[in-house]
Amino acid sequence: GQLRNTIVSRMADTFAESGVPFLDMAANQIELAQTIADHIQPVFSDLGLVLETFVVENLSLPEELQKRLDERIGMNMVGDMGRYTAFNAAQSLPIAAANEGGGGAGLGAGLGAGMVLAQNMMGALKPAAEAAPAGASAAAPAVQGETKFCLECGKTIPKRAKFCPECGGAQS
Secondary structure, eight states, X not given: OHHHHHHHHHHHHHHHHHOOOHHHHGGGXXXXXXXXXXXHHHHHHHTTOOOOOOOOOOOOOOHHHHHHHHHHHHHHHHOSHHHHHHHHHHHHHHHHHHOOOGGGHHXXXXXXXXXXXXXXXXXXXXXXXHTSOHHHHHTSOXXXXXXXXXXXXXXXXXXXXXXXXXXXXBOO
């Protein structure tokens, strides 16, 4: 018990003194183990023991803390809150679809998550459309009946266009 308690307390001290974020410690387990060994060797020597090697096999967090860390990492990876909400909704769709509970509960949850996802995606696209330069709207046809599909890329283009404004393909 005494050696274990000493090792654990010295590990905690080493973590705190290192200033290295916990996520980066997992990538540097060998160096971390050597630093901890250097810190606990004097205690072993005082007890007449020699510490030849010390291995950090795994660095793990309590489940609740790991869950929060994963959510935070996901949020940072995705960017803003709207995109994070869309990300979460997309992650919940397979879970809801797999839940084949009676009364179509899984279907309702899946549809609800799908609606949230669609709303967030539309919200994310809306600022980009509003920020488009005024000249960009001039390329769009005024009347829907005056359009055709590009022979090269398939995009909707003005009916009388000789070249596609999207791909530059010649129209006949």
